[in-house]
Amino acid sequence: MDIWIIRDGEKVGPIHDFEVRRKITDGELLATTPAWHEGLPAWKTLIEIDLFTREFELPTTPLKPETSSESELPAPPQLPTRTYYGRRFWARWFDLSLYSGVWWIAMWAAGQNIEAALLNPWVMVFQYVPWFILESLLLHRFGTTLGKWLLGLEVINTDGSRLSISASGHRSLRVLSTGIGFGWSLLSPFCQALSWFMAKRLGTTTWDRAGGHQVTASPLHPLRVISLIVLFFGAIQLQVIVISPSLFQIAGKSYPFLKSEYEKNPPWHLPKRY
Numbered sequence: 001m002d003i004w005i006i007r008d009g010e011k012v013g014p015i016h017d018f019e020v021r022r023k024i025t026d027g028e029l030l031a032t033t034p035a036w037h038e039g040l041p042a043w044k045t046l047i048e049i050d051l052f053t054r055e056f057e058l059p060t061t062p063l064k065p066e067t068s069s070e071s072e073l074p075a076p077p078q079l080p081t082r083t084y085y086g087r088r089f090w091a092r093w094f095d096l097s098l099y100s101g102v103w104w105i106a107m108w109a110a111g112q113n114i115e116a117a118l119l120n121p122w123v124m125v126f127q128y129v130p131w132f133i134l135e136s137l138l139l140h141r142f143g144t145t146l147g148k149w150l151l152g153l154e155v156i157n158t159d160g161s162r163l164s165i166s167a168s169g170h171r172s173l174r175v176l177s178t179g180i181g182f183g184w185s186l187l188s189p190f191c192q193a194l195s196w197f198m199a200k201r202l203g204t205t206t207w208d209r210a211g212g213h214q215v216t217a218s219p220l221h222p223l224r225v226i227s228l229i230v231l232f233f234g235a236i237q238l239q240v241i242v243i244s245p246s247l248f249q250i251a252g253k254s255y256p257f258l259k260s261e262y263e264k265n266p267p268w269h270l271p272k273r274y
Contacts, residue, residue, distance in 0.1 A: 003051075006034040006043070017051055024055045031056045083204060084153065084217045085196070091147035092175075094232050096183065098146065099131040101238030108242045115246040128183045132172040139168040150228040152218040155208075167211055174207035 003020050004013030015023075017037075023029040024046065031047035046052045107117060117123045138145050143154045143162050155171070156162060163171065179195050181187030199205045208214060 002037060004036045005029065005046075020046070020052065021055055024052060083199065084215060085199065087151045087153055087217060087220075088148075088215060090228075091145070091151045091153055092180075094147035094150070094228055094235075095135070095145050096128065096131065096180070097232060097235040097239070099128070099134075101235035103127060103130075104239055104242040114242060115249055118243065118246055118250065125182045125184055128176060128180070132176045133169075136165070136168040136172040139163050139171065140165045147228065150224040152220055152224070154216050154218075155213055156216060158212055158214055163211075163213065167213070171207050171211050171213060174210065178206060 002014030003017055004011060005015065005020070006012070020029065020035070029046060031045060033046050034043040035046050035049055035052075036043045037049070037051075040049075047056045104114070108114060135145055139155050140163055142149075143156055148154065155168075157167075176182060178191060181191035195205060202209055204214070
């Protein structure tokens with residue numbers, strides 16, 4: 001549990017309760033130190049809080065608080081806003097999957113060699129760059145993207161204003177590089193795990209913390225959620241239709257038995273343009 005305390009007239013926190021216990025044991029905090037946690041109506045001394053009462057020997061005389069009067073204590077700290085990490089995760093990967101599906105269909109329609117594109121590391125690393133340029137424009141103009149809109153999310157500054165084009169661009173760049181690792185299959189899972197860990201530790205994502213942004217959420221709308229699920233599935237199918245034949249060809253070159261299986265039972269796919 002997160003605890004706030006007052007030391008030398010300054011509000012300090014949040015501090016985890018086990019750290020408070022350690023400071024009590026080390027003599028850094030007194031029984032009369034004012035403290036507060038979520039659920040308390042006002043500041044109390046540490047000895048009056050059930051979490052820490054057993055850390056002290058009950059005195060036989062009334063305790064004199066460290067501050068002159070309760071009225072001089074500052075208001076309890078404002079609790080962190082909800083982060084909606086689940087909604088944000090699915091909104092992010094819906095947008096990326098929809099973009100990726102359209103991107104691969106466009107590559108096929110333009111007659112590009114899909115197998116060569118899959119084997120080109122530069123293509124695979126930078127394929128999401130156009131999307132994040134578009135995303136920065138959408139966040140600047142509307143404060144949301146299709147995925148975020150379907151899940152009732154909006155990205156704004158902490159004062160409630162929309163992001164400037166520069167701020168939205170920097171935010172999208174941070175997400176692209178540190179949030180999803182450019183979508184590279186070897187780096188993306190690590191970046192996502194690290195981002196989740198840092199977000200839990202900091203109370204917000206690193207890109208929103210750096211830019212001074214916040215993500216607000218409105219109640220979920222059933223029709224929007226259903227639309228997201230249907231479009232999400234469709235976007236994934238588009239990628240499978242275009243990419244799977246080339247993936248089988250690539251795998252067949254390394255594993256001939258897969259190639260023979262592919263020739264016997266080829267997967268459904270679009271006609272080749274190369």
